[in-house]
Amino acid sequence: MQRATALLLFIWRKWKFIILVLLVNFAFMYFAHLVLNVTFFKPKLNRDEPMQLQGMNGMLEGFKPERIIRSVKGKEESNLHIRAHNVSFRIPEDSTDCKITQDQFQGGEKTGNPLIDNYGLAGHELTPGGAGRGVVTIQADQSRLDQVMEEFRVNTLVSDVIPLNRVVPDSRINGCANLSYPASLPNVSIIIPFYNEWPSVLLRTVYSIVNRSPRHLLHQIILVDDGSSLENLKSLPDYIDYKFPKGLVTLIRLPQRMGLIAARMKGVGAATGGVLVFFDSHMEVNVDWLEPLLFEVSNNRSTVAMATLDYIEPDTFLYHYNVNYLTRYGWSWNMIFFETFFRADQIGSKTTDPRPGPSMVGAAFAIDRDYFNYLGGYDQNMSVWGGENLEMSWRVWLCGGRLMHVPCSRIGHIARAQPYSFPGGRKQVTNFNYERAIRVWMGNYSRFVHSIDPEMETLDVGDLTDREDIKSKLKCKDFKWYLDNVWPELNIYDETVQHWGMVKNTAMNLCLDNDNYLFQAKSPAFLKSCVNRIDLQGFSLTQAGHLRTTLQCLTPLESENQEDLQVMLRDCLVEKAATWTYTEEGRLVHTESGLCLD
DSSP: OHHHHHHHHHHHHHHHHHHHHHHHHHHHHHHIIIIIOEEEEOOOOOSSSOOEEOSHHHHHTTSOOEEOBOOOOSSOGGGOOBGGGGTTTOOOTTSOOOOOBHHHHHTTOOOSOHHHHTTTOTTGGGSTTGGGOEEEEOSOOHHHHHHHHHHHSSOHHHHTTSOTTOOOOOOOOTTGGGOOOOSOOOOEEEEEEESSOOHHHHHHHHHHHHHSSOGGGEEEEEEEEOSOOOGGGTTHHHHHHHHSOBTTEEEEEOSSOOBHHHHHHHHHHHOOSSEEEEOOSSEEEOTTOHHHHHHHHHHOTTEEEEEEEEEEOTTTOOEEOOTTOOOEEEEOTTOOEEEEOOOGGGSOSSTTSOEEOSBOOSSSEEEEHHHHHHTTOSOTTSOBSSSHHHHHHHHHHHTTOEEEEEEEEEEEEEOOOOOSOOTTOHHHHHHHHHHHHHHHHTGGGHHHHHHHOGGGGGOOOOOOHHHHHHHHHTTOOOHHHHHHHTOTTSOOTTSSEEEEEOOEETTTTEEEEOTTOOSSSOEEOEEEEOOOOHHHHOEEEETTSOEEOSSOEEEEOOOSOTTSOOEEEEOTTTSOOOOEEEOTTSOEEETTTOOBOO
């Protein structure tokens, strides 16, 4: 015993620094795993025995661990190479074919694909990325990591390590788990366009739908390949035939890139389900996501039911969300699309009730198929991507429909920078699309958009006859109705006002500026050089005496010092807006305190 103690003391004295480093490292890893919700993935650098991982290859072979990282030949870390990146959809000879049909699948039969049949078994949460944890690569080839992030804007190295059928945390708000839905809901066709999407990212989207949707409601999943050139996607048809029930997943391949909008319409043409749901190719659905959407659509055919988006980090695939928080989406005259929160008057008697929203994101919404066609579908003369979500939002509201956020439907989405090219540049493409929508729906309110970006007014956007015909046929309302009833937060600078324009401090030659602040929470106002931009420096003194900018009102903070009040930008509708008087001497006076804006 004494010898053992002496030996331990000797080891401690000689190696205590290394032991402490190892203990600290272990503690950090454990803390990160439990608290920060990340898993560390360290490629093994043993030249004799490659590391075994359940990555994309293992998942394709039904949870069979496979050596997917080869030995490093030499001492340079840059030689590290992840073989899964070159395998794509390889199917092993001993793998089981999925021979059942779509009808048998909907009847509950096993598919023969372990990624479906074994979904949710105990232990799934312990796999890399399980329970929505992020995966962090360490000692990886940094140049390779930089390369894939530059090309795909998502960490494909990490994606290949995470199971294709991983489990994600239940992100629904309180009360959703207690709701029940009728069994007789309409079935659904899910349309997923993609262009050069990395295979494991695309397949994880599909498997999440298959594994977390009621089988009797899942009529078809339509993948539309928008002219991809990625070599790894060439064997996708074989994988679909081999791994999914016959008829459940359909692949449409376009001969050349046509853009997201056209690709979606190709999917619509192949859809036969009662309801359409549009997806991006980098999403993961949450628990019981589908029934809440279908319930709202079945109750009101003219409802567009929108899920709430959770966030999947593009570098680690961490699935995260704001607990018991719901987002709605707004837009400004500079055509910026943003997230904001709901007003109290928009929330029903229960927090799980649907809530109206002024605009939608491009994906994660459900719409009755006949109603979608009745509305005229997407504007197929729009180019590639962008603006279609706002155009559809305006059209739905103005032509008798409604956009509703459904609190109990959650879908994870990888929010990443666009990895795709746009003919002529992204700004030119999106401005073209926005201008087509603006000319059809905004009427004279386009003056605000064009004052911010005059070049848009001169664009040749092609023939709009078919879109104008839809507007006339459906007897759609004027845009003023939308601004008054759906998006009253957006200021109409020159209507029902005493004065409007820029607020200038002539002594300092500076103008009051909202700093392009888009949100409802309070924020400081600024004095900046005058730039003649209404989205930044446009203010209105309304008939009610409110000093209003694009999305907020100017209101002093409450303070014990009534001689020097700080003014802030605050929501005009949620909070009580201050009143101001404009004097003959050119001063803006705060009515309550009698102080001048300085």
